[in-house]
Amino acid sequence: MTVIRDILAECNGVVRWGGDDEYPYEALFSIDVPPGDQQLTALVAKLRNWADEPGEGPGTSVDVTDPRRREAAGKLERRQKSA
16 A cells, blocks of 8 residues: 555656545556646656656665655545545
8 A cells, every 4th residue: 555655646646546436446547637737748758757767767666654755645645535
C-alpha cells in the first residue's frame, strides 16, 4: 500500500487507484484528469524525461517512508477518496 500510494503521489494526482473508490477495485488504475489537461501533459513529459535521466524514474531507489513522500501520498489519498 505504501508503494502504491507513493507512485500515485509521484504521478501528482493524475492517476487514480480503484482501491479508493466507494466500491474498491484494487486492480484498476485510471487517468483522473480530462483529456488535454495540463497535469497530464506534465506527467507525460516527466515520464519521458526519466528515460533520459540516469538514476531517475522506475527501477531507482526511493525511500517511500520519507516523511515528505508519505505526507504527499496521504494528502492525495484523502483528496481522491473524498472525490
